[in-house]
Amino acid sequence: MLSDNSIEYYEAAWALRTQTMISIMDSETSLARALARMQEFESRHEIVLLDERLHYRAKPTMDPITRLETAIRAVSCGATAPGFAFTKVNFGEMIASFAHGCDCVAELGSGYGLRLFQTWLAGGPAEARYVGMEPTASGRGLAAKLAALEPGMRFESLAGDHQDFDPAALGRERTLFVTCFALQFAPVIPLDFFRRIAAIPGEVLCLFIEPVGFQISPTGDRAALQMEGARARNMNFDFLRTFNAAASEGLIEPLFIGRDLFGKQDDPFTQGSVILAAKS
Numbered sequence: 260m261l262s263d264n265s266i267e268y269y270e271a272a273w274a275l276r277t278q279t280m281i282s283i284m285d286s287e288t289s290l291a292r293a294l295a296r297m298q299e300f301e302s303r304h305e306i307v308l309l310d311e312r313l314h315y316r317a318k319p320t321m322d323p324i325t326r327l328e329t330a331i332r333a334v335s336c337g338a339t340a341p342g343f344a345f346t347k348v349n350f351g352e353m354i355a356s357f358a359h360g361c362d363c364v365a366e367l368g369s370g371y372g373l374r375l376f377q378t379w380l381a382g383g384p385a386e387a388r389y390v391g392m393e394p395t396a397s398g399r400g401l402a403a404k405l406a407a408l409e410p411g412m413r414f415e416s417l418a419g420d421h422q423d424f425d426p427a428a429l430g431r432e433r434t435l436f437v438t439c440f441a442l443q444f445a446p447v448i449p450l451d452f453f454r455r456i457a458a459i460p461g462e463v464l465c466l467f468i469e470p471v472g473f474q475i476s477p478t479g480d481r482a483a484l485q486m487e488g489a490r491a492r493n494m495n496f497d498f499l500r501t502f503n504a505a506a507s508e509g510l511i512e513p514l515f516i517g518r519d520l521f522g523k524q525d526d527p528f529t530q531g532s533v534i535l536a537a538k539s
């Protein structure tokens with residue numbers, strides 16, 4: 260049974276996106292254009308499960324003037340607020356701002372590499388290796404196709420998940436280790452996850468961008484909605500507990516915890532918290 264929190268789901272979802280991207284790449288040779296065309300297509304379509312297969316279906320969209328006039332119900336810097344419909348979180352800029360001086364920018368659960376490509380295009384370090392670690396072959400394959408559009412970028416696509424990634428394959432001097440809406444799919448995060456991070460050579464800065472506000476403040480605003488969503492989809496409940504245990508063991512040093520910094524009020528899975536730690 261294909262459920263939307265499973266690796267099988269993502270295997271099928273990245274395969275479907277590969278078909279779309281291949282047709283986009285028939286007429287686009289720029290990585291930035293190919294990614295933007297894909298985002299534009301996905302703003303008008305949703306992926307639905309029909310007869311145990313994934314399909315794209317056109318979704319209702321607002322005309323641009325109505326979008327200019329209509330505030331979205333946003334979450335911003337931990338509070339609810341009206342938001343401008345054309346404002347988007349700039350993940351690439353956020354990740355690039357932490358990547359200065361890194362010889363490796365690594366992302367676990369990297370899908371088709373979108374965040375790493377956005378980081379590169381936002382001015383991420385030119386000489387660094389960008390390593391996408393992803394459990395699905397379809398995600399890794401699409402990432403490799405896209406990276407071929409950008410020969411100046413040192414991109415590598417490796418197999419990996421939260422239980423099994425190779426710390427020795429990452430940086431030598433300084434690694435930025437990122438997850439972005441990926442650990443939420445791991446039912447349990449073992450302490451061994453942080454032991455692997457601690458085994459990455461050199462300095463390591465971890466940047467976790469995950470919808471875990473309810474783990475940071477279980478009684479805070481929106482926590483009940485987030486918990487209900489996570490429970491219904493059998494998603495992670497113990498990331499922060501394991502993070503704190505790793506800090507107590509001296510594996511990492513917490514640097515920053517920002518709850519619900521962005522997202523949409525009605526959709527708990529868009530509500531991103533940002534957690535930073537350094538390898539001790």
Ligand SMILES: C[S@@+](CC[C@H](N)C(=O)[O-])C[C@H]1O[C@@H](n2cnc3c(N)ncnc32)[C@H](O)[C@@H]1O
Pocket residue numbers: 265266269270367368369370371373374393394395398419420421422438439440441442444445
């Ligand atoms: C919502 S997508 C996010 C992809 C990418 N990080 C981004 O922001 O575009 C979730 C990704 O996490 C991956 N994933 C699922 N379970 C995982 C696990 N246990 N460890 C690492 N990655 C996982 C999926 O295969 C998928 O590529």
